[in-house]
Amino acid sequence: MAEQKVLVLGAGAAGVQAALSEAAAGNKVYVAEHFPSFGGERIPQDKIITDGNAFAAPDLATFKKNDHIEFLRNADIQSLVGDNGQYKAKVHCRTPRVDPEKCDECGKCITVCPIHMYDDYNEGLEWRTAIDFFDSGSGYYNIFKEDMPVCQRTCPINLDIRTYVGYIADGKYAESLATIRKKLPFPLSIGRVCPHPCEGECNRGYMDEPISICFLKRFVADVEMNSGVEPKIQLPEETYPEKIAIIGGGPSGLTCAYHLALLGYQNITVYEALPEPGGMFRVGIPEYRLPKHILAKDIEFITKHGVEIKCGVRIGQDIGFDEIKEKNDAVLLAIGAHKGMSMRVKNEDAEGVFEGVKFLRDAGLGNPVPNKGTCIVVGGGNVAMDVTRTALRVGFDDVNLLYRRTRKELPASPWEVDAAEHEGVKFHFLVAPQEVVVKDGKASGMKCQRMELGEPDASGRRKPIPVEGSEFVMDADTVFGAIGQVTDNSLVDEKYGFTFGRKFNFEVNPETFETNVEGVFASGDAATGANIAIRACAGGKKAAESIHKYLRGKK
Amino acid sequence: MCTGRVDPALVADAFVNGADGVLVIGCYFGDCHYITGNFMAKHKLDMAREMLAYAGLNPTRLQFRNLSSAEGARFAQHNTEFVEQIKEIGPLGTGDKVGLPALKEKLEIAYKALAGPKLRWVVGKKPVFIDAAQGNKYGEVFTEHEINRTLSGMVIDEMATHSILTALEKKPAAVKDLAKELEIPAPETLKYVLALKRRGFVEMDGVEGTSPVYKFKSAEGGRC
Numbered sequence: 001m002a003e004q005k006v007l008v009l010g011a012g013a014a015g016v017q018a019a020l021s022e023a024a025a026g027n028k029v030y031v032a033e034h035f036p037s038f039g040g041e042r043i044p045q046d047k048i049i050t051d052g053n054a055f056a057a058p059d060l061a062t063f064k065k066n067d068h069i070e071f072l073r074n075a076d077i078q079s080l081v082g083d084n085g086q087y088k089a090k091v092h093c094r095t096p097r098v099d100p101e102k103c104d105e106c107g108k109c110i111t112v113c114p115i116h117m118y119d120d121y122n123e124g125l126e127w128r129t130a131i132d133f134f135d136s137g138s139g140y141y142n143i144f145k146e147d148m149p150v151c152q153r154t155c156p157i158n159l160d161i162r163t164y165v166g167y168i169a170d171g172k173y174a175e176s177l178a179t180i181r182k183k184l185p186f187p188l189s190i191g192r193v194c195p196h197p198c199e200g201e202c203n204r205g206y207m208d209e210p211i212s213i214c215f216l217k218r219f220v221a222d223v224e225m226n227s228g229v230e231p232k233i234q235l236p237e238e239t240y241p242e243k244i245a246i247i248g249g250g251p252s253g254l255t256c257a258y259h260l261a262l263l264g265y266q267n268i269t270v271y272e273a274l275p276e277p278g279g280m281f282r283v284g285i286p287e288y289r290l291p292k293h294i295l296a297k298d299i300e301f302i303t304k305h306g307v308e309i310k311c312g313v314r315i316g317q318d319i320g321f322d323e324i325k326e327k328n329d330a331v332l333l334a335i336g337a338h339k340g341m342s343m344r345v346k347n348e349d350a351e352g353v354f355e356g357v358k359f360l361r362d363a364g365l366g367n368p369v370p371n372k373g374t375c376i377v378v379g380g381g382n383v384a385m386d387v388t389r390t391a392l393r394v395g396f397d398d399v400n401l402l403y404r405r406t407r408k409e410l411p412a413s414p415w416e417v418d419a420a421e422h423e424g425v426k427f428h429f430l431v432a433p434q435e436v437v438v439k440d441g442k443a444s445g446m447k448c449q450r451m452e453l454g455e456p457d458a459s460g461r462r463k464p465i466p467v468e469g470s471e472f473v474m475d476a477d478t479v480f481g482a483i484g485q486v487t488d489n490s491l492v493d494e495k496y497g498f499t500f501g502r503k504f505n506f507e508v509n510p511e512t513f514e515t516n517v518e519g520v521f522a523s524g525d526a527a528t529g530a531n532i533a534i535r536a537c538a539g540g541k542k543a544a545e546s547i548h549k550y551l552r553g554k555k
Numbered sequence: 556m557c558t559g560r561v562d563p564a565l566v567a568d569a570f571v572n573g574a575d576g577v578l579v580i581g582c583y584f585g586d587c588h589y590i591t592g593n594f595m596a597k598h599k600l601d602m603a604r605e606m607l608a609y610a611g612l613n614p615t616r617l618q619f620r621n622l623s624s625a626e627g628a629r630f631a632q633h634n635t636e637f638v639e640q641i642k643e644i645g646p647l648g649t650g651d652k653v654g655l656p657a658l659k660e661k662l663e664i665a666y667k668a669l670a671g672p673k674l675r676w677v678v679g680k681k682p683v684f685i686d687a688a689q690g691n692k693y694g695e696v697f698t699e700h701e702i703n704r705t706l707s708g709m710v711i712d713e714m715a716t717h718s719i720l721t722a723l724e725k726k727p728a729a730v731k732d733l734a735k736e737l738e739i740p741a742p743e744t745l746k747y748v749l750a751l752k753r754r755g756f757v758e759m760d761g762v763e764g765t766s767p768v769y770k771f772k773s774a775e776g777g778r779c
Binding site: 095097110111112113114115116126127128129162163166167169170172175 | 676687696700709749753756
């Protein structure tokens with residue numbers, strides 16, 4: 001029988017035993033262990049080394065010397081696919097930072113190592129040095145370096161937060177901004193609008209309050225903008241001629257274009273349906289949160305990299321999707337989620353009932369919007385907050401927000417809720433819309449029902465239950481529905497056979513952002529469903545990397 | 556001679572021997588004949604100042620200034636200024652965080668730490684690590700802030716380690732007595748002592764009551 005290859009995961013006592021018996025059977029054995037040394041973490045360090053006594057079986061010395069055993073230390077299994085007989089494992093080995101060929105185990109490094117840390121091999125009871133051998137039986141020296149910081153891990157685009165905040169502490173603003181722009185081309189905009197999930201995880205929060213990561217980004221970007229210094233544009237010398245079309249000039253599409261330009265692609269065209277680029281940054285986020293001239297600065301930075309943005313071109317109307325797909329080597333669908341979800345109440349199509357996102361879009365583009373009398377906003381997310389606060393600004397006298405749970409369950413960011421309340425928005429909690437009241441063919445109010453909270457549902461929030469006989473009518477001239485957005489995917493023909501998700505979003509491979517149609521990628525809200533801007537940017541960056549791999553792999 | 560050659564231990568030695576102030580004058584930044592000598596001097600002296608200040612010295616007593624060798628008048632001006640500042644503080648032991656006999660002991664410990672290899676190695680690597688074009692062997696660049704934080708942690712560690720070693724050199728002691736004498740919390744003292752034991756600078760001498768007593772062990776190959 002031919003030699004078989006065996007992979008053993010974990011090099012504790014059982015792992016070592018298994019590896020030895022497999023090796024004795026004449027197989028080639030790979031042993032992958034998360035820690036830098038074998039023997040398992042429960043075995044006391046100085047027990048293994050003494051000959052013969054505490055630890056006789058399995059035989060660690062034989063394990064180390066055996067030619068049939070290859071020990072992969074600092075290794076994590078990333079994926080395991082296949083079936084009996086033909087498994088394929090993807091193993092990620094972190095560097096030990098010590099060359100085992102050159103190390104002669106003199107132990108001098110330990111006496112002089114300046115960094116101390118809790119000994120994870122001893123349940124954190126003692127300190128050990130950053131360089132350590134764990135157990136001298138194996139003699140594997142290893143320098144421990146922390147993995148990604150928790151803030152960086154939380155950030156969808158994995159911005160190097162520790163470095164850029166550290167550069168700000170050093171007063172090196174240009175370096176700090178350059179660090180941010182390695183991944184994110186929108187420091188001015190994201191610094192203003194991001195709901196900063198990173199700050200929720202920040203370790204400083206356990207001490208007093210988290211580092212103000214988001215506003216530090218805004219600060220460092222503002223410094224450059226206000227100083228009038230032109231940002232440096234650095235493009236690679238090696239260029240590629242492939243044509244790439246990006247449909248949608250929002251956060252995701254423009255980030256993708258930016259990263260493709262940084263990779264050396266010269267023929268990138270962004271098609272934007274609206275008269276101005278920026279996507280939800282421009283038409284979803286109101287002026288008071290992100291001024292348009294600030295956004296324009298960020299977009300100018302991207303276009304300087306040689307990205308062409310064609311505005312006012314709606315795919316499916318002005319140019320067919322077929323034509324785009326034919327003429328370009330790769331296509332990215334980053335069309336966002338610009339269609340409001342239906343409230344599923346009676347008379348929803350009456351005059352005076354609008355989608356919240358459409359109202360924000362018209363307000364953002366300067367189109368005429370309804371602005372008289374009282375209005376009702378249904379929903380409790382950040383879009384609903386934007387709609388209420390914009391409604392107050394365009395001239396509504398009275399803005400009422402209906403939400404069917406309580407304030408505690410509001411999905412909007414708490415600072416947005418506080419700001420809306422401060423500005424005079426009237427909140428009505430535990431109220432669900434039932435029917436739009438129509439008078440002379442025009443909406444004149446909303447029939448509502450009071451709710452009470454019941455048992456938690458699948459999402460972990462307490463489910464609202466209607467209270468019988470508590471219906472009432474709230475008068476209003478205009479009704480806005482802001483209960484979520486879906487993707488308008490009508491631009492692609494059925495013949496391509498795209499598969500769609502629950503929010504009419506394009507279903508993609510979560511790793512590569514490729515759709516089920518070859519050469520067509522999708523990212524941003526169009527792939528993930530409505531989500532935060534930084535996640536859309538992260539998707540765009542990943543899509544750029546996949547498009548690069550796809551185009552280079554084709555050659 | 557280049558200010559880059561001024562050893563942090565030399566500065567500490569001056570204070571141990573009773574100097575009231577040390578002024579180091581180097582070339583202007585960018586004018587160094589050895590390109591980075593005065594930058595190195597600044598990094599080293601910044602670290603030495605932090606260490607000595609942690610030991611209880613008034614940090615004004617150690618200063619670094621820049622001058623060209625052609626500026627006689629400025630040299631006199633710097634000296635007069637510095638002497639006036641030191642006169643205002645007074646002789647060693649007044650105007651410092653700690654009074655005299657204790658200060659001298661602490662300065663001796665600081666001297667030992669500064670003479671050891673650890674701090675000087677990290678300080679020596681600092682300019683390379685924070686240079687965006689270089690970084691460490693893996694190309695990882697650190698911010699100055701990060702390195703300084705590491706150095707500050709090391710200053711505290713080194714001070715504690717060397718005061719424990721100095722105390723144990725005099726006589727063997729148990730951890731709780733050490734903690735009381737050195738005013739370091741007992742759990743931390745235990746961790747320092749165990750780390751020293753692991754590295755071979757301390758060994759167990761016996762057991763007194765229920766607590767083990769440790770004694771100093773001169774490790775082969777010199778200091779830590």
